[in-house]
Amino acid sequence: MTQTLFITGASSGIGAATARAAVAAGWNVALFARSADKLSALAKELGDRAMVVSGDATDIDALTAAAAQVADHFGGIDAAYANAGRGLSKPGTEAGDLDDIRGMIDLNVMGVVLTARALLPHLRKTRGTLVLTGSAAGRQHIKGSIYGATKWFVHGYAGNLAEEMREWGGRCCVVAPGMVDTAFFDDGAPDKLQPDDVAAAVIHMITAPDRAAIREVYLMPQA
Numbered sequence: 001m002t003q004t005l006f007i008t009g010a011s012s013g014i015g016a017a018t019a020r021a022a023v024a025a026g027w028n029v030a031l032f033a034r035s036a037d038k039l040s041a042l043a044k045e046l047g048d049r050a051m052v053v054s055g056d057a058t059d060i061d062a063l064t065a066a067a068a069q070v071a072d073h074f075g076g077i078d079a080a081y082a083n084a085g086r087g088l089s090k091p092g093t094e095a096g097d098l099d100d101i102r103g104m105i106d107l108n109v110m111g112v113v114l115t116a117r118a119l120l121p122h123l124r125k126t127r128g129t130l131v132l133t134g135s136a137a138g139r140q141h142i143k144g145s146i147y148g149a150t151k152w153f154v155h156g157y158a159g160n161l162a163e164e165m166r167e168w169g170g171r172c173c174v175v176a177p178g179m180v181d182t183a184f185f186d187d188g189a190p191d192k193l194q195p196d197d198v199a200a201a202v203i204h205m206i207t208a209p210d211r212a213a214i215r216e217v218y219l220m221p222q223a
Helices: 013-024 034-047 060-074 098-126 147-166 195-206
Strands: 004-008 028-032 051-052 079-082 129-133 172-175 217-221
Touching: 004 013, 004 060, 013 028, 013 034, 013 195, 028 034, 028 060, 034 051, 051 060, 060 098, 079 098, 079 195, 098 129, 098 147, 098 195, 129 147, 129 195, 147 172, 172 195, 195 217
Parallel strands: 004 028, 004 079, 028 051, 079 129, 129 172, 172 217
Antiparallel strands: none
16 A cells, blocks of 8 residues: 655755655655645646645644645555754844744744644554654754754654654654755755755655664765
8 A cells, every 4th residue: 555755844955855755666745835836846746646735834733734634635644754944044142033033943843843743643543654854953063053953952852752652653763964955055055965865864764664763864965
């Protein structure tokens, strides 16, 4: 039976690359993000295995409704990828804009918690896997980085969820990339990791045998 992956932040970058990799591996994908136009274009590329459920990852009602629609359409949800997140337009505790800081923390922290809250009831039914996007910035101290601190939360939360989910056969994993060539960086990073590299790690985690819980994949560019 074909399995289904629910992806937040699916409209571009790592999320879109993961959707393509999942479909190539034989999975159905649910594409969740705010940009309905981009999601529709991606779904058209991917074909019948893709479903668009647009919404904001900080909106629990939107996430809950989307998860229910996907489970009804595909017959269940076997894995979820909490990938939505962002950085700051101007970093720093003193220099950064407070509204920008609040928005980032809301998405990078609460967005992950709310995604887990909406998807866990469905993953419990399938003994499924939840993947969170962490970062190399969540494994080291970076001078003044509030973004990095949000990823420290993700890493800690992933470990705590892993212990909770294992009680019913579920798995929680974190993928922690270094610099990736996405729109996150204004000038790009073509000599660093590519979104496909992170996508491959996510697919590796959600397709691992039931006996193996891959708690973390830490990816760094060689250059």
